[in-house]
Every structure is written in structure tokens, then in C-alpha cells.
Amino acid sequence: MTNSPPPAEELRILDAELRQLDARRAVLLARRAWLVNTLYAAPPAPLAPPARRTEATAPSVQNVLLVLGGLLLTVAAIAFTLVSWGHMGIAGRALVLGAVTLAALGVPLPLLRHGLRSTAEAVAGLGLALTVLDAYALHEVTFTSVQGIGYAAAASAVLAGVWAAYGVGIGVLVSTEPAGRAEGEEPHRSPTGSVLLRLPLPLALLAAQLPLLLWAVARDAGPVTITAAVLATAAADTAVALLVSLKPVRIAAAAASVGMGAWGVLAAGWLSWSASDPSSAAPAAGLLAFAAVIALTAAWHAPEPKLALGTALTGGLLLVAAVGGVLRVSLPGAWTVPGCLLCGVALLAVVRMRLPDPVRRGLAAASGCVQALAVAWALPLVALVLVGPLGWVERIWSAAPEDARAAVTTNLPWPAHAATGPLVLAVVAGVLVVAGRGTAWWGQALMAALMLGVAAAFVVSAVLELPYAVGMVVQGFVVVAVLAFAGAAPRLEAPVKPDEGAAPVRSPLAATAVVLALVTSLSLACVALASRTATLVVLAVLVVVFAAAAAWRRESGVWLWCAPASLAYATALTCAIGAAADWRPQHTALLVLAVPVVAAVVAARLEGSSMTVPVEVTGAGAGLLAIGLASTDPPVLALVLGLGGVVASGTALRPDRRHVGYVAAALFLLAAWVRLASWGVGTPEAYTLPVTVPALLLGVVRRRRDPRVSSWTAYGPGLTVTLVPSLLAAWGDLDWPRPLLLGAAALAVTLLGARHHLQAPLVLGGTVLTLVALHELAPYIAQVVGALPRWVPPALAGLALLALGATYEQRLRDARRVREVLGRFR
Structure with missing residues (x-):
């Protein structure tokens, strides 16, 4: 039995089922619409296959094929001439070679008129190669009695003329522009406007490199004549490169000029180097001068500034080399470099003439190169004079040398032909001063001139072999003069007076001068080590000189090294005094302590200058040296440590050096410990109580000033030490x-x-x-x-x-x- 729900409940159920049916129907309709669109939509177009990448363009393939064809035909012609020549009669030989050659030379004319340029180039190349075979065959048949090299010289001259005439003539015969010329291609034209082949004229130029050279060889000429022939050929190539407007010819002429010119210059340079007297050096010099004229002419007419600059530089160097070769065999060995240097300086006078700007700059660069080479020649002499005296450190106070040269050489050899080294350095320094005035590189020129001038003055005593004492006096004057120049250097670099109150201008020239003074003074001090009296006198003078320089110029910069240098030399002086008095090292240490005292006083008077820290560091170094000297004697070491503590305590009185008080305390403590150890005291409280009592007192004072300080900070270290x-x-x-x-x-x-x-x-x-x-x-x-x-x-x-x-x-x-x-x- 089925029980029906109430009408209201049944109505609700029906409404719910209808809503579900509507939702399902909407879903089915949407799916149907999608399927209809899918079925009736047009099919997508098929994807195009990827394009193949072209690995070779049509013109390149054509050129390769033509070149290969021409080469094969040329090889076949050579094989025919060498192998099959003897199987034919005279008429047959002449008829075959003449017909083939004329055909090969005549075919490019119709090809050019029909626009087949590449094919015409290939056939023309074959025809030109056949002319070479014709010349060879002519010699083998008709001119058998003529010398081979002489015949090659005449044949190369004839072939060069024939190829040039053929290249120009073929262009004259072509009256119309080829129809097959590619779009955008620029044809080569003759002076009359006709199109030219690319190969004949460059090949004619290359063939023209041989006649003069082969003629000189055929005449059994010497190296001078052969070199002249090579340079004459280079001159002709240079003229062609400058006068002809056709790009292929110009490029070939330039390459030939560089190659033949380099060959001629190398040969002329070898002749100049191997010459033993002026008569053999003069022809080589003339050849180098001829090469220089070629280079300078090319520089004068060069279309590009960079090319003109390079050729002018080469020409200037060749001129100096030409004169230098003669000077080498005419003058003593010491004067060869000065003579070349004067030639290089003379190039600067030529620069003053009315010349193109690239040529002037090239000649100036050539002059600079010559001067740089001359300075490089003199540098070993300067290095010897500066570094050689270090050998006296191992032989201090052994014996005074005979002269200034022996004082700097010690065990080193003296450079050959170094007598004119100071003159070379002085000349280059003067040139830099004169040439750099009023230019943008005036400051750099002054610095370089200063270095060269100081080097020249410093080595002159060794070069002249002055007496030992006189040489040291000269070098000492150099040091003083450099320091005096450093004071005037800022005015030279900055002619405009700075505003009042402005920061001092840092002068690179002054920095260079001070550095040079330090280096030369160190070398002078090493030279003085040979003699006891000289050591004491030189060190004392250096102390005074650098102290005066530091007092004279107290501004920041490199001048801050003058005071440390004075203190360093003072330290060396105290050690020298102790050694001269035959004191023991521990007794000399007491004298060395005078340097830290002076350093502390000077640093206190400087009042925060940038020179303060270097002075204090130098004084500390002297103090460490004193401690090292006294380390072998405990009682004296204790005294030295105590005096060092006094000096540190005095420094700690300054407000900005309170932290030095810790150093003073450490020195006092070490002094007490060393003294107790020297007495044989083994009780630890004797070593710890001197630390505990001051530490506790300082802790009490600190706690009174700041009650927030922890007891561990105030009293912990002092109590722990004991x-x-x-x-x-x-x-x-x-x-x-x-x-x-x-x-x-x-x-x-x-x-x-x-x-x-x-x-x-x-x-x-x-x-x-x-x-x-x-x-x-x-x-x-x-x-x-x-x-x-x-x-x-x-x-x-x-x-x-x-x-x-x-x-x-x-x-x-x-x-x-x-x-x-x-x-x-x-």
C-alpha cells in the first residue's frame, strides 16, 4: 500500500525534479552546439615546410666555378707547353699558342658587352697566363742564347706593359655598360668612362716589381745596387698608389710598396750596421735617406690622416737611422747615441715648417721615439749609480774608494760608452721643457724633465770619476737643489694665484721632486758607508736638510715625508755615532732613544698636522730599534723600557693621544719585570702587584667618575692579575x-x-x-x-x-x- 504525500509536499517535490531536468537539458544543449561547430568548422591550413638555409649564394658559386675552370685551363696549357711542345713543328707551335692566346684575350670583349663580367675575368686570366707561357716558349725557341735572368727581366717588363695596355684597351673597346651588371654594383671605369677588367692592371703592377731587381741580379750588381733597385721599385709603387684612382690598382700598389720598401729598408739597415768605415756607410745612408724620402712623400700626399701619420713616423726614423749609420763609424762609440739624439731633436725644427698636420705629428712622434731610445740607452747608467752603492752595506767602513765611480760600482761592471749618458739625459730634459711649454701636457713634460735632469746631475760625478769626497758633495747639492725646486714647483704648474683661505693645491711636480730627493739621498747615504767620517758627516747633513725642508713646507702632501726622513737619518746617525765610539749595542740604544724624544716634541708642536702621524710612527720605530739593541743586557733594557714609558707618558698628556697611556703603562710594567728578572726575583707578587695597585687605583677613579661602571670592568683585571x-x-x-x-x-x-x-x-x-x-x-x-x-x-x-x-x-x-x-x- 502506497501512502501519497500531502498535496503541498508533493508539489514541492515536483518543482524540484523539474528544476533538475531544466539544468540537465541546458548542459546537453551546450554540448550539442559545441559538437555542431566542431563538425562544420574549416580544417586548418597545413604548416609550410621550413625554408632551407642557403649555404652559398649564386654569385659565389659562379665565381668558384669560373676560377676552377680558368685554373684547369691554365694547367692544361702549361702541360701542353712543357710536354707536347716537342711533338709539333715550328709553324704548328706558333699557330697553336698564338691562336689560343689571341682567342683567350679576345673572348672577354664580347662577354663584357653581354654583361658576363665574371666569365670575362676568368677567360682574361687564362689569356694573361698564356702570355707568360708564350714568353717562356719564345725564349726556348728563339732566344736560347740569352741569359735566363736577363731575359726574365726584359720579359717581365714587356708583360707588364702588355697587360696594362690590354687592361686599358679592353675598356676603351667596350663602349656601352654591360647589361648584366647586378643592381647596386659599382663598375670600374677607365679615365674615358669605359668599364675595365679587374685583373690585368693589378697583375701588370705585380709583374712590374721584377724588371729592376732581375736586371740588377743579371748584371752581377752588388748589395747596394740591388737594394737601390728594390727601393726604386717601391718608389714607383708609391707613385702609382698615390696617383691612380682605381681601387684594385691602388690597393695592389700600396701592398707592393710596403713589401718592397720593407725589403729595401732591411737590406739598407744591414748594410749600414755592417759598415766599418765612412766610405761603406755612406751608400747605406743614402739608401736609408731615399727610403725616408719615399715615406715622407707618401705621408705628404696620403689621403687618410692615420696613414700619413704612420708613414711620416717611419720617414723620420729612417732619416735618423741614415745619419746615425754614418756617425757610428765616424765618431767614438760614446758619441753615437748623442749624435742620433741631435738628429731626432732636429726633426722638431722641421715640425715648425708649414707641413700638413699629420706629417708634423708623425715627425714629432719620430723625434719622441728617438729621444725615448736615447733615454733607454742611458738608464743602465742611472740604475747603477742609484743601486750600486747598496753593496757597501756588507762592507761598511772597509775602505774609502779612490773616486766616485768606484764608490758606486762596488762589484758591478761599468757600462760601455757611458761617458755621454748625462749629456743625453740633459738634452732630452731641455727638449721636454722647451717643447712642452704652453701645451696641454706641460705638467707631464715638467715631471719627466725633472726626473731626467736629476738623473743627469746625480750620475755626472761617477762619469767624470771625481774624487770620492767631491762626488758626495755634488750628489748632496743635487738633493738640496731638488728639495728647493719642490718648493717652487706649485708656482710652475699653477701660474694663477689661488684664492686666500683655499686648500693647498696638490702638486704632482712637487711630489715627484720630494720622491727624487728621498731616493737620491738614500743612495748618497749608502755611498757614505765606505768611510766612517763620510758616514757621520753625510747623515748629519741629511738630518739637517730634511728637517729644514719639513720646517719650511709644513702643508699636507708629500712634504709630510721630510720630517720622518729626517728622523730616520737621525736614527742612523745615532747608531753610527755609537759604532764610531766603539760602544756596545745596549749603550748605543740609550743614544737612539733621543730620536723618540725629539719625535714626541715635534709631534706635539705640529698640532694635528697631517705630518704628525708619520713623525710619531718614525719615533716609535726608533724606540723599537733601541729596545732591540738593548735586548742582550737586561738592566739596560729595563732602563730603555722605562725611558720609553716616560716618552709615551708625555705623549699621552695630549688630549688627542690619551690612548698612548696604555702603551706607557705597558712599557713601565715591562721595565719593572725586566729589572726584577735581572735581580733574580722569582716571587710572582713582585711582578703582579705593580700591575694590581695602579689598576685598582684607576678602577676607583673610574667608578667615582661614572658610578654605572661595573665592578668587573673597574676591579676585575687588577684583582685577577695578582x-x-x-x-x-x-x-x-x-x-x-x-x-x-x-x-x-x-x-x-x-x-x-x-x-x-x-x-x-x-x-x-x-x-x-x-x-x-x-x-x-x-x-x-x-x-x-x-x-x-x-x-x-x-x-x-x-x-x-x-x-x-x-x-x-x-x-x-x-x-x-x-x-x-x-x-x-x-
């Missing part, structure tokens, strides 16, 4: 006075910490007191433990652990209270 070493000594001491005194002191420290609520004294004193008590009770505890049965200690430990565990919470509360109490201490 308590810890004394505790270690007490644990190894079998007597009772030390533990008793240490325990009393620890008890006093603990009580003071508890009284003033100070954490550090309380903890340190209590810890030391406990450890001392354990140390004193240790024998008795050991006796008790030894008397007890072996099971008693484990049993007592177990009971203690049980008791601790039973009252664990209470123990934690007690430990927390102790921590809170200590936390309230400082």
Missing part, C-alpha cells in the same frame, strides 16, 4: 706564609665586596679564599679519607645525594636567593 698567579704559586708551595697571606688578602677582598655590594671582589675573593682553604685542608682530608673504610666515601656520597634530592626545591630557592643577592651587587 690573585690568580698567587693562587697557582700557593698550590705548589709547601710553606705556610704564602697561603696565609693570600687567604688574608682574599678574605679582605671578600669583605670589601660584601661591604660595598661589589660583585667582582666578592666573587673573586670568595673563590680564592675557598680554594686556599681547600689547599690547606687537603692533607687532613686525605688522612681522614685514608683512615676510613673504603665503603664509607660512596655511602656518604649517596646520603648526600638523597638529602639533596629530598630538599631539591628548597635548594633551588636558596640558589635563586643567592643569585638575586649577587645581582644587586655591581
